[in-house]
Amino acid sequence: MHLLEIQNLTKIYEGKKVLDDIDLHLKKGTTLGLIGPTGCGKTTLLRIIDLLDLPSSGKIFFDGIDITASNVKDMDIRRRIGMVFQKPIVFKGTVYDNIRYGLKVRGKNEDSYETEIFKLLDSLGLAGYEERDASTLSGGETQRIALARVLITEPDLLLLDEPTANLDPLSTEKIEKLIAELSKKKHTTIIMATHNLIQGQKLSDQIAILNKKIFQMGTPEEVFLKPAHKFVAEFVGVRNVKKGTATQLEPDLTLIKLRKINIYSISHLEGLVYASIRPEDITLSKMKVISSALNEFKGNVKGIVDNGGLIEIEVDVGEDFTVHMTRKSFLDMELTVGSEVWLQFKASAVNVFECEC
Amino acid sequence: MHLLEIQNLTKIYEGKKVLDDIDLHLKKGTTLGLIGPTGCGKTTLLRIIDLLDLPSSGKIFFDGIDITASNVKDMDIRRRIGMVFQKPIVFKGTVYDNIRYGLKVRGKNEDSYETEIFKLLDSLGLAGYEERDASTLSGGETQRIALARVLITEPDLLLLDEPTANLDPLSTEKIEKLIAELSKKKHTTIIMATHNLIQGQKLSDQIAILNKKIFQMGTPEEVFLKPAHKFVAEFVGVRNVKKGTATQLEPDLTLIKLRKINIYSISHLEGLVYASIRPEDITLSKMKVISSALNEFKGNVKGIVDNGGLIEIEVDVGEDFTVHMTRKSFLDMELTVGSEVWLQFKASAVNVFECEC
Amino acid sequence: GYGQAQTLKIATTTSLEDTGLLTVLESEYEKKYPNVDVQFIAAGTGQALEYGKKGDVDLVMVHAKTSEEKFIADGFGTNRTIFAYNYFYIVGPATDPANINGSNATSAFSKIGTAGAANPTEVMFVSRGDNSGTNTRELQIWNKTDLNYTTEVQGQPWYIESGKGMGDTLILANEKSAYTLSDSGTYLAFKGNLTLTAIVTQGKDLLNIYSLIPVNPAKFPDVNSEDAQSWIAFVTSAEGQKIIGDYGVDKYGQQLFIPIAGQPEPTS
Amino acid sequence: MSEIINAFFQAINLIVSLDPEVIEITLRTMFISLSSTFFAALIAIPLASLIHFNKFRGKRSVMNVIQTLYSLPTVLVGLLVFLLISKSGPLGNLSLLFTPGGMILGQTILVIPTVIGFSIIGLRGVKEEIKELALSLGASNLQTVTTIMGEAKYALLGAIILGFGRAISEVGVALMIGGNIRGYTRVITTTMSLETQKGNVELSIALGIILLSIALIVNLILNQVQER
Amino acid sequence: MSEIINAFFQAINLIVSLDPEVIEITLRTMFISLSSTFFAALIAIPLASLIHFNKFRGKRSVMNVIQTLYSLPTVLVGLLVFLLISKSGPLGNLSLLFTPGGMILGQTILVIPTVIGFSIIGLRGVKEEIKELALSLGASNLQTVTTIMGEAKYALLGAIILGFGRAISEVGVALMIGGNIRGYTRVITTTMSLETQKGNVELSIALGIILLSIALIVNLILNQVQER
Numbered sequence A, B: 001m002h003l004l005e006i007q008n009l010t011k012i013y014e015g016k017k018v019l020d021d022i023d024l025h026l027k028k029g030t031t032l033g034l035i036g037p038t039g040c041g042k043t044t045l046l047r048i049i050d051l052l053d054l055p056s057s058g059k060i061f062f063d064g065i066d067i068t069a070s071n072v073k074d075m076d077i078r079r080r081i082g083m084v085f086q087k088p089i090v091f092k093g094t095v096y097d098n099i100r101y102g103l104k105v106r107g108k109n110e111d112s113y114e115t116e117i118f119k120l121l122d123s124l125g126l127a128g129y130e131e132r133d134a135s136t137l138s139g140g141e142t143q144r145i146a147l148a149r150v151l152i153t154e155p156d157l158l159l160l161d162e163p164t165a166n167l168d169p170l171s172t173e174k175i176e177k178l179i180a181e182l183s184k185k186k187h188t189t190i191i192m193a194t195h196n197l198i199q200g201q202k203l204s205d206q207i208a209i210l211n212k213k214i215f216q217m218g219t220p221e222e223v224f225l226k227p228a229h230k231f232v233a234e235f236v237g238v239r240n241v242k243k244g245t246a247t248q249l250e251p252d253l254t255l256i257k258l259r260k261i262n263i264y265s266i267s268h269l270e271g272l273v274y275a276s277i278r279p280e281d282i283t284l285s286k287m288k289v290i291s292s293a294l295n296e297f298k299g300n301v302k303g304i305v306d307n308g309g310l311i312e313i314e315v316d317v318g319e320d321f322t323v324h325m326t327r328k329s330f331l332d333m334e335l336t337v338g339s340e341v342w343l344q345f346k347a348s349a350v351n352v353f354e355c356e357c
Numbered sequence C: 001g002y003g004q005a006q007t008l009k010i011a012t013t014t015s016l017e018d019t020g021l022l023t024v025l026e027s028e029y030e031k032k033y034p035n036v037d038v039q040f041i042a043a044g045t046g047q048a049l050e051y052g053k054k055g056d057v058d059l060v061m062v063h064a065k066t067s068e069e070k071f072i073a074d075g076f077g078t079n080r081t082i083f084a085y086n087y088f089y090i091v092g093p094a095t096d097p098a099n100i101n102g103s104n105a106t107s108a109f110s111k112i113g114t115a116g117a118a119n120p121t122e123v124m125f126v127s128r129g130d131n132s133g134t135n136t137r138e139l140q141i142w143n144k145t146d147l148n149y150t151t152e153v154q155g156q157p158w159y160i161e162s163g164k165g166m167g168d169t170l171i172l173a174n175e176k177s178a179y180t181l182s183d184s185g186t187y188l189a190f191k192g193n194l195t196l197t198a199i200v201t202q203g204k205d206l207l208n209i210y211s212l213i214p215v216n217p218a219k220f221p222d223v224n225s226e227d228a229q230s231w232i233a234f235v236t237s238a239e240g241q242k243i244i245g246d247y248g249v250d251k252y253g254q255q256l257f258i259p260i261a262g263q264p265e266p267t268s
Numbered sequence D, E: 001m002s003e004i005i006n007a008f009f010q011a012i013n014l015i016v017s018l019d020p021e022v023i024e025i026t027l028r029t030m031f032i033s034l035s036s037t038f039f040a041a042l043i044a045i046p047l048a049s050l051i052h053f054n055k056f057r058g059k060r061s062v063m064n065v066i067q068t069l070y071s072l073p074t075v076l077v078g079l080l081v082f083l084l085i086s087k088s089g090p091l092g093n094l095s096l097l098f099t100p101g102g103m104i105l106g107q108t109i110l111v112i113p114t115v116i117g118f119s120i121i122g123l124r125g126v127k128e129e130i131k132e133l134a135l136s137l138g139a140s141n142l143q144t145v146t147t148i149m150g151e152a153k154y155a156l157l158g159a160i161i162l163g164f165g166r167a168i169s170e171v172g173v174a175l176m177i178g179g180n181i182r183g184y185t186r187v188i189t190t191t192m193s194l195e196t197q198k199g200n201v202e203l204s205i206a207l208g209i210i211l212l213s214i215a216l217i218v219n220l221i222l223n224q225v226q227e228r
């Protein structure tokens, strides 16, 4: 049973299409990551689902009810949906006042929720904040209060708009854990708009790559490892995207002619294509090695970037390739700019997708 | 010559110390990353530097002028400092109105800046936005407008409070490039508060780890590779932090007794210490290998986490260690939970820091 | 003034201004003295005299003899010139519940007082209670009756103090079907909107004399006493007196004011 | 100028000596103007919400009309209400003319446009986001309105205090509808005009000072209430 | 009720027939009340900014006093200004009594507290962040104030329209200070009282309608100006 079903939804602002023919189906209990660049319509879509804005056309069914229909009581739907806004704001009053708001409007006995509120504050790293004037909180604190304010109402569908944008890694981790638990224990259905790819991938069962329209929807694996469009590929941070012409050689082997070199892939696509190889799927060695890797090229190190974690190495083998390696192997190989290296990757590591060019 | 010098700065809100004895010196043209968890005082510190808030005690010298002194004309200082706020807001009016504000108040001839404004908008990916009503922009668009609004005034000191919190990776990259260029070409001195460690490290010459007080200040290398405190270590994402007792064996070799195992390090600290080993500095193998690594332990794989990039493996060798490896080696080693593995790391890979316990 | 535009400020009681007589006098006067701009400031009697006491006007036109004499005695005004009179009317409901028709003013008031005390919902009297000329006269009449004003009249349920101008007081009396004392001018002006009738209209006690008092130039050197004198001369001239005598005949079908300049002050 | 100083002393004297007539008039003034303010707020604030929270054609015109009615002369209100409740008027049999009830009616009408107008301005001062936040957290329309009123309470109180100020200081309605009947409908402002007409400037100013003192006290109390 | 309908026709008739006296009075009314509103705004808005943007001891008290002055009765202002500008008063030699200038002075004083109070409420409606943003972008204190006024312009306009409403509709000052002199200081409201006293209810209502029409036009124009 789908909890949420969006059909042909379009939103136009001032004559400009901001959302274009969105179709989206979401099963109860799943978490959807809504990922896309800034201005792509994430917030707009969430606002429409939360009935804060009207679609220009299209239909939305929530739990089978057509919420775009005029006879629907918005409040009844909204009470089952919770949303954490991208720019979190607070009501006048204390943190506690803010959190109990949802209970108050639902006519719930607030006192019976007291321990729950305290537990929630605690789990958000905000123990002892209850009497603070909510307007004096820091950016990250405000964002967590906004989350608490929604969670206490136990929504069936939780809409999160960049819920950890203002949070440091430790707090982010806490919140992510909370969200994961929510999905697991309470089977809350969640849509999370984020530009944080790692986060989207970590928490989501499904990922939708949005840029006015939905470019790709699938499991994180599918989307990240097999982007279906150049836009998706670039956006999810796929590196080493090369344009070329593919010709099928054998049932499971294609040759792709790039500008200067040819590479092998196991894809079935032919004609103009994009090919990409993830930087960590490429191996470097100081000498030519005999291996099962079909793609092997000799070249020179053009650049070295140390960004704390992995070392990123730029290698020119006719085409430029980016390669990731651990600090250790890097130090062991004693690479410097100009070093001669061999570069290998398997045909199966080549991800081929359609070229819309 | 220091452009900014902060001495013994303390800020107390409602009897609570929010900033504690901050000392900070910043050379002209350098970029300082101000990194710390949410609520640690980043925004407070930036606001005080921008003369929007008063310190409870302490002094700030900007270009040699004591700006906490009462005879200083705040406006003259502020016109040389630009700040991008964490919660960006806009003035009523169009995007263009917003951007030219700083010029207008400085009495500059706006017309002569027109091409510059258009160039700036373009470089921020906002070409064609000039006539848009600024209040209808998306979160990320607003943040970029806020940046443009400050940049057009060419400040000597640029304060950025989480400048890319609402941006996707591509836009973030654009902004980061812009900031790097600014530092390089215009020698703008920059302080950037961020919880994005990678960003902090990528752009900064100096990093200050803040949590009410400055826990460590140094180059990114120093801070990330050699955290001087457990707080810093944890915060910068150092994993495998273990508590133990260190005894010096030789001039350059110390033995650290953990709960179940002993490890070697080249540190000189003795007594109660924390030791940490970066996950990418640990090698796994299926068999015992003869190597120069002093630390070698046998154990079992306890957990495998695939978070898209590197694979994270939890190994129990008496103590639990987290190890990072590429997808390729992971697949090649055919590891599963329960696999028996050998774990090695060099004594020089062990980072030892004081235990405040 | 010698060709120089001058203003002549005259403070007057509202009831006099309301009749419209002054406008006619003004236009005729200004034809004669084109350099003089006559300005009327209508106010309560006390207030009009107050303007005079501060030297803010050049002349006052009122109808409250006692106050006028005090004004002159205190040195604010030079002399008092009477120029017209008419009668106050005792008006009341046509049913005349206190049965005052045919009585003189004093006994009419006595009857109203007695009937009011006996039957306060049927017989009422509305007093202006504003120290105006009309109100002053009303009190004088009450004091001539056998009733003690402070204990038997004021504060009694049948005795309503409106604290307002004549017109409003008439409206109030009309709404309450009560008796009241009104100057004839205002009563005639309001007659069309009222069900009240004028019941007692003659007698010495109801005599209403209007006078002119120039503000003392010795006290206030800025005062326009030259034109004040010419105004007095005009109003008391034959021409002025004719205008006064004729005024209102076409509109109300009867004379509103009886000219009196140069004659001794009437007593009945 | 000495009159003003004398007036101050006279005001203090009137208050300290507990002059019974002054006390009576003062209490009546408070009763009438507080009542009209109360009724005006009761009508105006919901109306303001209706106007503010609904989108409809002609909303701008409604706003223009309301702003125009800030200029409603008290005499006009007095006249219209007079025609309405006078014996021969459509509400004549309610016998409201020349009663405190009639004055309350008139002042309420006088004050309503101002309270509506400034309540709308107050509500407009609350960010649209607060409305959306309330709705999103499951508030009904009514609850949302209440929440926004809470956020705007400072400005709403300002509107009410303004309404009270207008009611307590006006004289046109009080004279026309109340009739300034001594011991029944006489209030401070009508007494002030009366005394002014009589030429009793000092007494009149003294009464004005008493009126402002009442206003100050009412204000302080309302501000106190709002704090909580 | 028929009086009201008649009054409407009479109002239309007065306007259409271009009755010279009505036109004269109308123009004078506009001149006087617009001038007082202008001067009041000129004084009140800077004062409001001063109060709003500065922290000082007793700020709350100042606010309380301002709110109290919403209750300033027009008669009291009339009396005080009268004492000030009367021949025997301290400003007697300016000869302002019974002149339009005096009326403007009195109405300006009457209107100032309200305009200050609601300007402050308007300024307070602008988020603190906007102030900080302006300062941070290098605005001088004055420029910051201007910016915030720009953000608050809707509410400031409301305050000015309110002031205008109070000025054009008041009668106490106009009577006391102006003296209701025909052809010189007679304005719509004083004519209305006069005609009411004379029993000309319909004419009085007709004048009230004309007054409201002026107010509507002034309003529309001010709103138009604000849009730009």
Ligand SMILES: Nc1ncnc2c1ncn2[C@@H]1O[C@H](COP(=O)(O)OP(=O)(O)OP(=O)(O)O)[C@@H](O)[C@H]1O
Pocket: A136, A137, A138, A139, A140, A141, A166, A167, A168, B013, B014, B018, B036, B037, B038, B039, B040, B041, B042, B043, B044, B045, B086, B195
């Ligand atoms: N006006 C205030 N009154 C009381 N406490 C305050 C006030 N402003 C800030 N604080 C507190 O001071 C601490 C530091 O706040 P600050 O905004 O500087 O944090 P931050 O490092 O910027 O955090 P974040 O990353 O969440 O934005 C927080 O705990 C905050 O709640």
Ligand SMILES: Nc1ncnc2c1ncn2[C@@H]1O[C@H](COP(=O)(O)OP(=O)(O)OP(=O)(O)O)[C@@H](O)[C@H]1O
Pocket: A013, A014, A018, A036, A037, A038, A039, A040, A041, A042, A043, A044, A045, A086, A195, B136, B137, B138, B139, B140, B141, B166, B167, B168
């Ligand atoms: N009220 C509006 N009028 C006109 N355009 C609008 C309006 N609201 C949003 N837009 C535009 O619609 C597009 C989508 O906006 P939206 O806020 O949904 O983006 P987003 O994906 O949430 O971006 P971000 O990651 O920056 O928050 C943007 O280009 C934005 O400028």
Ligand SMILES: [Mg+2]
Pocket: A042, A043, A044, A086, A161, B138, B139, B140
């Ligand atoms: Mg968004």
Ligand SMILES: [Mg+2]
Pocket: A138, A139, A140, B042, B043, B044, B086, B161
């Ligand atoms: Mg912050």
